[in-house]
Amino acid sequence: MIRKLFLLNLRALLSGVLKSNSRGKGPGAAKMVFAAVVGIALAFSIFSMFYMMFNFVCESFFTAGIGFMYFSAFAITVFSLCVLSSVLTGAAIVFGAKDNELLLSMPIKPADILIGRLLTLFTAEYAITFLVALAAFVPWLAGGFATGSGILLFVAGALLLPPMALSAALLLAWLLTLISSRLRHKNIVTLAISVAFLIAYLYFYMNMQSYLGELVAKGGELAEAFRAAVPPFYLFGVSVADGDIMSGLAFAAWAVAPFAAALLLLAANYHKVLTTNRGGAKIVYREKQVAAKSALSALIGKEMARFWSKPAVVLNSSIGSVFMLVSPLLLIKQTGILAQFTTFALITNTAPATLLAAALAILASSNNLGASLVSLEGKNLWITQSVPVSARTALRAKLAAHLLTSSIPCLFASLCFGAVLAAGPADWLLLLIAPQTVIAFIAVIGLTLNLYFPKLDWTSEVQVVKQSAPAMFTLFGAWLILAGLGLLYGFVFSALLPVTAYLWICGAFFAAAGGCGYAWLMKRGAKMFARL
Amino acid sequence: MLKIEGLTKKYGDKRAVDDLSLQIAQGEICGFIGHNGAGKTTAIKAVCGVLRFDSGEIYIGGQSVKKEPMACKRMTAYVPDNPDLYDFLPGIKYLNFIADVYGIDAGERRRRIHQYAEIFELTADLAAPVSAYSHGMKQKLALMAALIHEPRFMVFDEPFVGLDPKASRTVKDIMRQKCDNGGAVFFSTHVLEVAEKLCDKVAIIKGGKLVACGDMETVRGDSSLEEVFFEIEGEGTGADD
Numbered sequence: 001m002i003r004k005l006f007l008l009n010l011r012a013l014l015s016g017v018l019k020s021n022s023r024g025k026g027p028g029a030a031k032m033v034f035a036a037v038v039g040i041a042l043a044f045s046i047f048s049m050f051y052m053m054f055n056f057v058c059e060s061f062f063t064a065g066i067g068f069m070y071f072s073a074f075a076i077t078v079f080s081l082c083v084l085s086s087v088l089t090g091a092a093i094v095f096g097a098k099d100n101e102l103l104l105s106m107p108i109k110p111a112d113i114l115i116g117r118l119l120t121l122f123t124a125e126y127a128i129t130f131l132v133a134l135a136a137f138v139p140w141l142a143g144g145f146a147t148g149s150g151i152l153l154f155v156a157g158a159l160l161l162p163p164m165a166l167s168a169a170l171l172l173a174w175l176l177t178l179i180s181s182r183l184r185h186k187n188i189v190t191l192a193i194s195v196a197f198l199i200a201y202l203y204f205y206m207n208m209q210s211y212l213g214e215l216v217a218k219g220g221e222l223a224e225a226f227r228a229a230v231p232p233f234y235l236f237g238v239s240v241a242d243g244d245i246m247s248g249l250a251f252a253a254w255a256v257a258p259f260a261a262a263l264l265l266l267a268a269n270y271h272k273v274l275t276t277n278r279g280g281a282k283i284v285y286r287e288k289q290v291a292a293k294s295a296l297s298a299l300i301g302k303e304m305a306r307f308w309s310k311p312a313v314v315l316n317s318s319i320g321s322v323f324m325l326v327s328p329l330l331l332i333k334q335t336g337i338l339a340q341f342t343t344f345a346l347i348t349n350t351a352p353a354t355l356l357a358a359a360l361a362i363l364a365s366s367n368n369l370g371a372s373l374v375s376l377e378g379k380n381l382w383i384t385q386s387v388p389v390s391a392r393t394a395l396r397a398k399l400a401a402h403l404l405t406s407s408i409p410c411l412f413a414s415l416c417f418g419a420v421l422a423a424g425p426a427d428w429l430l431l432l433i434a435p436q437t438v439i440a441f442i443a444v445i446g447l448t449l450n451l452y453f454p455k456l457d458w459t460s461e462v463q464v465v466k467q468s469a470p471a472m473f474t475l476f477g478a479w480l481i482l483a484g485l486g487l488l489y490g491f492v493f494s495a496l497l498p499v500t501a502y503l504w505i506c507g508a509f510f511a512a513a514g515g516c517g518y519a520w521l522m523k524r525g526a527k528m529f530a531r532l
Numbered sequence: 533m534l535k536i537e538g539l540t541k542k543y544g545d546k547r548a549v550d551d552l553s554l555q556i557a558q559g560e561i562c563g564f565i566g567h568n569g570a571g572k573t574t575a576i577k578a579v580c581g582v583l584r585f586d587s588g589e590i591y592i593g594g595q596s597v598k599k600e601p602m603a604c605k606r607m608t609a610y611v612p613d614n615p616d617l618y619d620f621l622p623g624i625k626y627l628n629f630i631a632d633v634y635g636i637d638a639g640e641r642r643r644r645i646h647q648y649a650e651i652f653e654l655t656a657d658l659a660a661p662v663s664a665y666s667h668g669m670k671q672k673l674a675l676m677a678a679l680i681h682e683p684r685f686m687v688f689d690e691p692f693v694g695l696d697p698k699a700s701r702t703v704k705d706i707m708r709q710k711c712d713n714g715g716a717v718f719f720s721t722h723v724l725e726v727a728e729k730l731c732d733k734v735a736i737i738k739g740g741k742l743v744a745c746g747d748m749e750t751v752r753g754d755s756s757l758e759e760v761f762f763e764i765e766g767e768g769t770g771a772d773d
Contacts, residue, residue: 283622285658286661290628290641292632292636302629306620310617380611380616380617382616383617383618386580386582387634388605389633433768
């Protein structure tokens with residue numbers, strides 16, 4: 001039964017990426033190839049990011065005699081990434097999946113349902129662990145510091161990190177579900193907690209190299225403090241670095257015990273956890289006058305209400321906007337970053353405003369809400385189709401939702417950056433316009449892809465915003481386009497054009513492509529939407 | 533009010549609705565009866581403009597659903613068999629959304645929401661999110677949303693499922709009242725007694741084809757609707773077994 005449930009969850013997950021068409025035919029070779037390319041590109045970028053980090057510190061750590069810190073840093077990285085990736089997904093699929101009640105009504109043990117869902121989370125966690133482990137393993141081996149027993153303990157320890165992370169993620173997801181069920185503005189609170197968690201993690205990640213550098217400098221003194229503060233990661237580090245089996249066993253106990261306890265506790269109470277109505281305070285209705293709106297405004301309002309209703313939707317489809325809102329504050333508050341940035345601009349002989357406009361364009365490419373808005377209609381699609389609004393109006397509302405959630409944070413960032421840099425008129429124009437063209441382009445492309453690959457049979461919004469084909473294709477497609485344009489400049493146009501002029505040309509390209517895409521959406525796209 | 537001519541809808545090679553023709557005049561309540569999978573919901577969705585059809589024509593108030601879908605939808609109210617509403621909105625916001633889409637001015641919508649919320653006993657729950665509603669409450673909200681623009685033509689797919697007896701009675705009264713005021717109602721049901729008592733007209737569909745249609749008295753003759761239905765379907769009523 002567990003196997004069947006796991007395969008069911010896995011199918012739901014994969015159907016988001018490789019959904020067959022409405023006639024029941026397979027996903028098609030082109031889509032399979034594209035999905036494979038995107039998957040490989042994603043895996044490579046994760047590997048590269050962590051390889052650079054581990055390669056930077058590897059030799060220093062081992063020559064300073066604190067090799068255990070290398071593996072402790074690896075364990076902390078994997079643990080944090082796994083927790084981060086599983087908290088919201090865990091809350092959505094373990095505690096909030098729409099088919100929980102259906103499965104509970106069947107002769108299936110609640111514990112089996114739970115394990116089926118946990119195996120799905122494990123799949124993602126082990127994929128992350130494998131990539132980061134590979135990134136840590138290569139410099140270690142290449143540097144000649146690896147030993148046979150160390151390798152064995154590294155592999156065994158790495159396999160135990162996901163269960164340890166999952167127990168923490170489950171605890172946090174359960175607390176998140178519990179807190180949010182008792183609050184009136186549960187989504188805002190959940191969102192605030194999630195963003196705070198994300199920012200804390202990123203702050204830690206951004207400063208990791210300086211922390212590691214400090215560790216090398218202060219050596220044993222900090223290592224002792226580290227052992228007292230986070231014993232399981234210390235034990236993992238010591239076991240691999242010294243080939244110490246006893247430390248390895250002690251780490252295994254730290255990893256397995258909390259997971260076993262969480263699993264047993266949750267399995268025994270899963271039915272109760274899923275069916276207990278925690279009865280938030282009833283909101284009393286008071287009749288009041290409401291201003292009438294146009295159909296388009298009403299549809300936009302509906303799209304925005306849907307966007308704000310689930311923190312998982314906000315964080316997965318508009319993470320770029322979160323950074324757009326946070327990054328100017330960092331730039332203003334931490335003047336050191338501004339100084340570093342200005343130095344970098346001088347070295348690369350590029351105007352700071354140009355660099356910031358490019359940075360905003362990259363952040364804008366991380367927002368892919370438009371690629372999920374058709375799928376998110378799900379079983380509600382009949383409402384839009386039965387009321388007297390045209391498919392064009394419905395699509396315009398979806399585009400507007402993407403633009404509102406991306407353009408306003410982007411405008412805020414542009415204004416802050418322009419003010420900090422005391423930008424001239426040309427710089428102001430570039431900062432204000434160029435990133436917005438990327439936003440418009442991605443909104444149109446995302447919506448188009450969602451019309452081609454709608455996923456309306458989801459059981460959790462996470463399947464749409466995180467795992468569906470249009471969401472992934474839009475996100476990674478946008479990154480590939482931006483990377484391609486960057487490489488094109490570096491290898492071809494850098495000798496011919498200043499970077500600012502190139503950025504304007506790119507902006508014009510995005511605006512023109514977005515315009516063409518919009519015209520297509522209003523004709524062919526509207527017909528496709530009406531036929532869904 | 534409703535005129536269907538040769539409606540055909542195929543799913544692959546299967547004809548879910550096959551050359552169906554039907555007319556409902558102003559003032560008539562027409563019950564739509566058939567086994568599960570007979571094609572009732574497909575035909576209803578085609579009438580409401582939710583589902584595109586392969587051939588035939590559907591006219592509502594003289595307007596073609598194919599050529600003038602917006603005009604037809606403005607006249608029509610639709611409640612599906614399982615009303616999946618926007619879970620993320622409170623009931624009142626859902627009603628306001630529907631009122632905005634139909635262009636109901638603020639004063640009029642306030643009056644109608646108040647009126648129907650009182651009738652369906654949903655006033656106290658309007659501020660709660662739809663996700664907290666029971667199936668019956670969702671059904672009531674869907675009916676309120678369908679009625680908020682005072683439609684001339686109402687299409688309901690299994691409207692009484694999930695409703696308490698009082699709400700069922702209310703819905704029947706509203707259906708009759710709308711028809712008395714010149715409207716028309718087309719609804720599907722599996723409860724033959726309800727259809728027999730409520731409907732002026734009945735249409736029976738089998739395997740996508742309309743096998744009987746006409747005034748209730750004509751179709752029923754001296755038998756009950758249940759006997760006629762099972763006779764058409766080629767099954768006993770169970771009484772003879």
